[in-house]
Structure formats: structure tokens, C-alpha cells
Amino acid sequence: MIKLTIDGKTIEAQEGTTVLKAAEEAGLYIPTLCNHPQLTPYGGCRMCMVDVEGARTLQPSCTMPAADGMVVNTHTDKVLNARKFVLTMIFSERNHFCMYCPVSDGDCELQNRAYDEEMTHWDLQPNWQPFEVDASHPFIILDNNRCILCRRCTRACGELVGNFTLGFEERGANSLLVADYNVPLGESTCISCGTCVQICPTGALIDRQSAYQGKEIEVDHHIGVCVECSVGCQRNVLTRDNRLVRIEGEWDAELNHGLLCDQGRFLPLEDDRGRLLTPLVRKDGSLKAATWEEALNTIAQGLGKGKGLAALASTRLPAEDLALFKSIFADNLHGELVTSLEEGKATASLAKLAEELGKPFESSLDNLKDTDAVLALELDLVEEHQVPGFFIKRQIPEGTTLVVADGKENKLAAHASVRLPLTAGEESSFLENLLQAIEGKSADEGLNRAAEVLKAAEKPCIIYGKTFAEKADAKALQHLLDLAEKLGAALIGVKGEANSMAAAQLGLEAPFTPNGYQSAYVLLGDEDPSQKLVKRLEEIPFVVVQAAYSSQASGSADVVLPVTMWAEQAGSYLSLDGRLQKLGQALDAPEGVLTSQAALIKVAEALAVDPDTDWKASLKARIPTVEMRED
């Protein structure tokens, strides 16, 4: 620990920290612009200048190392004047017209800093040279007129996302933020994660969906887990007047610390499927609007039990709903098939292995954040489960090596230093060969290079996808364990949808094969039904669909119950690495629409069954593939 004095207050700080961090930790405020807690200090904007006794000139506190005995002043006239000067220079460097800028009034850090310094105006003119506005991207607008050249976006795209799309064309004061080699953002390598927009302090990078839709002070915030996949990133869902305004990554989240992918951030706001607003019952061949009572009566009459009854639930639903579903259809009605819409493909073999071992064998996603070698098996983290892919990609310039083994087209492979062919179904022999290579007994050049990289690593990770989990036989899984043990590697199975693992814990993993079912209950929630599901259901005489949106599945059902979508319900989600997280309700459901859970309870009443509601106990009834933790 070192001691320094800031504004007359003596504070303790860690050695190696900066003056800014030391001040912040002691609760002292120094204004900043280019600095961001998630990024490496850059020292570009000079907003954070402080007076250090003994130093000839003012020093940027965000990059200045704190030293023992240092005396710092943040409020001298010299500092205050310097701040105004810095802000005046920034404003006049480009063209800031706050009256028609979407982030004006509270959402612009530049403007806020100037308000803090009580600047009613500035004495220099704007630049007046028009800078490019790039509106080619489906979700993002880049207006270089409002850019302050702070490079938060370029640093975020590289340091956090590992995508390195953004950069500056350096021409002094005319430096221009560009994508790739100056191509329109919409035609660039951008993967639409939106991190640059979220981190931009001004209106230079704005998102099309929420511009002018509501300022920070006008919106409500709902922090909760993302339901778009099993990674379990924390999101901040912004709403106004019962409408989604924007989705942001939660900076304080332990796993994703602000990052989201396009699926978690932008796509939910693009959902334009038609809502189901009333129960429907098939009468004389066509679906007609009905009351809940009529619909429930029809279900009570048409739905069988035991043999001939199939029940399927979406793994986008909360664990509470899945447990209730299981209790009703498996434990009470003894349905012949009670499973999830994922049919356990991404989890069943892994869950079985954990049971055989009598203990979890997989590890936390955090292992990916400081790994030095990754083996990705039949998994494309650019296409799916993207945020863990960011963790890997961003470390590659620092020397982390990536080995991708896949038989399909795989975009992650573009970032790999070793690419190995792995045909689905041949996991066992592939892993056996790799083990051989690790023991120095292989003649295959690719395998030997992979073995070399993995053996040299101190913290290797092996991450595998749904195809691997589906195709790997017992032998392949044994090889996987051997490999992990030999290398001291962490194993991470990405599973599938948001509650894939909860469904696995509940044993909802049987395959849905045609079996002459007489009736089916489909708990679709807000999931889009697959073509395969639609076809299978067509073969079943009596089908109940409980869904938020109208689809081919609801269109061909006999009874349709209207339920909530993700933002209108609350519940728990078990991430791929065992974190049990909450999602709160962000929107009110439309009139007459029930949550999936409330609808299930009504159905249970109509069927005169009394379900078990201890969902947590049900989740824990099975040995998990990875230790479950609650935060």
C-alpha cells in the first residue's frame, strides 16, 4: 500500500494503480471522458487533468501512476480552467448541435461534463466542415460530426469483443472513425454486438432502435439474465410506457461485464410476430376465439393421460415453469413422452456422464477469460453463444492459441491457429487420435500441432457444442475426460437455449419421435416452432399449444392458450456453467394474456391435478454436469 494526498485528504492506494483509480476508490470524483472502467487507460482526452505538486504541467490522472507521498489537487483554478479549455477544444473540433442530438440532456457524457463545469456556451466556433454520417448498418448510426476521438469504441471492439472492426484513419484533427479499411459499417466485419454504441460517451455512435425513444431519465431499468442462449449474460432492459426501448449489457455483471451479442441486444426489439391475445378453440375445423373457461374445458376433454400423451416445453421458459410442467405432465399425468423442445440433444449425454461419475466434471466460463489455449469441438462461437467467443478472440493478439475441430463450416476457425477436421459421429476416434498425438505417438501434422499448443498451455480449456454432445458416444466422452486430465484442461459444454441445463436437471431430454401419440401439450412460450415440430404435431389428433405468438404450430392446434413473452414474465435460469440467475418482469402483459406459469396452474386445476411446486428441489434432484451456484 502507498499513501497519497488528494485535495488535502490522505488516502491509501494499491501500488501500481493510477491517480484516478486511487481517487475513485477513496470516493473522490475526477471528471473523465476517454477513460472507461472496462478499458485500458488511454490518456487521450485530457479531461481528467490534475495538479500534481512538483510536476511542471497538469497530468492526466487516468494514466498517471499513483506514487507514495504524492500530493494531488483536483480543484485548483489551473485545473478548472484547463477542463473548460479541453471541453471547448473538443466541442469546436467537430460539429455538436445538442438541440437535435438524440443523447442530449443527460445521456451525453461530453455535455454532462460541460454542465458540471457550468459552461453556458463555448467561445470557439464548431468545425463547420461536415463529417461523414454512416447509416449503412441495420442497428447502428455513426455520426463522425459528434465524435470526440476518445477511441472508447475502437478499444472496446478490440479489447473487449476481439473483433477489431473499428479503427481510426489518422489525419490529425480530421481523424475519422472507420470500419475495417474504410468500408461502410454495414458492409464491414462488424458482428453487431453493439458494445461500441453502449460505450460511446456522445451521440457519435447511436442505435437506430432507441434514438429519440426515451432518455435515461424517462426510462425504467430492469436488470436480469438474457434468455437468448445458455451463456446467461446479464442485461439491462430499458422500458418506457410499457414498451421496450433498448437493451444494454450490464457493466457490473461478473460474467459479461457489459458485453452482449446481437441476439441479446438488438434482435429482441425486431420481433414483429403477431401476438396471440385470446384463447382459441377449434370448432368445425377452424380456430375460433374462446374464453379461458371454454378452452380449459376443451383441454380437459381432449387431452389424454399416460400412454398416448406427449408434452413438450420450450427451454426459453423459466425453471419454475419447467418444473411445474414436469410435475403436471410426468409425475401426475404420467405422459408417455415428457420432454423439452430441445429433446436433450445438447445435454443428455453430458448429464448421463455426470451421473455415472457421481460428480460434476465441467467448469465455469470464467476459465475462458485468462486461458492460453482453447480447443473448440464442433462449436462455432461466432454464430452462437457469442460472448464466450469474445473472451477467446480478444486474447488471441496476446498469444492465446485456438484450435478448432469441426466438420462443418465454422466461422470461429478464421481465428484459429490450428484447424482440424472432425466429422460428426467420429468424435471417439478423433479424440483417441488427439490423445495419441499428445503422447507423441501420432504422425498427423495437424494433430501434432494441436497437441503441442495444448500441452504447452498453462490454463487450457476444452469447449464443445451441441453437435458434440449429441454425437459423442460413451467412449468419446471417456476420451474427453482423459484429455482434460492429461492437459489439466477445464471442460465447458455450451448446451443450447437459456434453460437447457435446467431442463437437463429435470430430465426433460427424451427424443420426440413419432409414436402414434393421441394428444400433445406444447408449452411453446415465445419460442419460434421448428418445421420439424410443426410436422410432428400434424400427425397428432389433439394438440394444445400454449404460446405468445401465432405460428404454424398455433395455427394447426386444437386449443391455443395465449401467454406472455420473455419480458412479461419472471423466473430463474440456469446457465450453461451452473449459475442460477433471475429474470424480472419488465413489461405488463396484454389484457387477457397469462404467464406460462399461471396458464399451467389453470390447466392443472382443469385436469384436477395437484402439482409439486418446489422447483428448486426438483432442479437439485440430479447430479449436474457443472456445480450449481446462486448469486
Next chain:
Amino acid sequence: MTKPKVASDWLCGCAGCHMSFLDIDERILQVVELVDLRATPITDLKEPDKDGVVVGILEGGIANTHNEHVAKQMRERCKILVALGDCAVFGGVPAMRNFFGAEAALQRAYVDAESNDSEGKIPCSPELAELTRVRAVSEVVKVDLHIPGCPPHADVIFYALAELAQGRIPEIKDDMLHWH
């Protein structure tokens, strides 16, 4: 004590700032009690008194030679010159024209705009002021107080007038300070 004289005028703006002034509603009675409201666009008198006023208020930026004249006259005739609103403080919305130039703006407005027929032409008369680059008032004359906002809120205008009337220079900060 005699009430301080206040005059105002509008330059290249949209009248929104004066509308916001009227939004002080019944508090206008308090203002009239505190100040002697002289020439304004909304009163009969059109030019600030020759023998001067204490406070001169200008809405709008300076976009032509006539605006320049009005601003200079106001400056000469007032002790404290107030730039009211973003147009006066920064140039504001009309200053977007500077990106294209006055010629292009005239061409667009009088000839090219979809609403013009084939006869559309740029008006030209020696009586018309000549367009210039759109400027903040402070680029042309010295300004003593900037009240930004598009428009500034009626509460801010009332506060500022009340302070000025009592011989104080208002502090535009915290909740009073907005650039939009």
C-alpha cells in the same frame, strides 16, 4: 426606485424562445412589476429606446446583414446583452445552413423544393438583407449572459429576468443549464 428597462428582439430564430418567455404565464405580472418592458416583438414599440435600456435580450443567431444591424443596435443601446436560446448562443438549427452555404439553401428553398412550381426563383431586391454565414450573437457583438436551451424553459427565463431586474447577474447552472 425606477424599474430597469428591458428590450428584446428576434433575429434568425423560430420565435420559440419568445414563446417560451410567454410560457411564464401569470408570472408576467410579476415581471411587469419588476421591469419596464419596452420594445419587444410582442409589444408595440419595435426598437429599443435611443437613450438606452438596462437589459437587451436577443433570440436567434445572426444570418444576414439586417440581423447584424439589429444586434449592433441592441448592443449599443443596452448595458447587459443577453443571448437567449441555442440559436443566439450557438447559431442553433438555422446554422445547419453553414454546411451547405447560403446559395445552396436559397436554391433549395425557392427553386428545387418539391413544393415549388417551375416558376420558382430566388427573390432578389435591394431591400432584402444579404444572407451571411449563420453565427452566434457573440461572434458579432459582445454578449454578457448566455442562456442556452431550445428554447430555454420558462422557469429559467423567469429566474433570469427576476435576477437581472434586481441588479444581479443570474447564474445559469445545474437544473437551469440545458443545451437542447
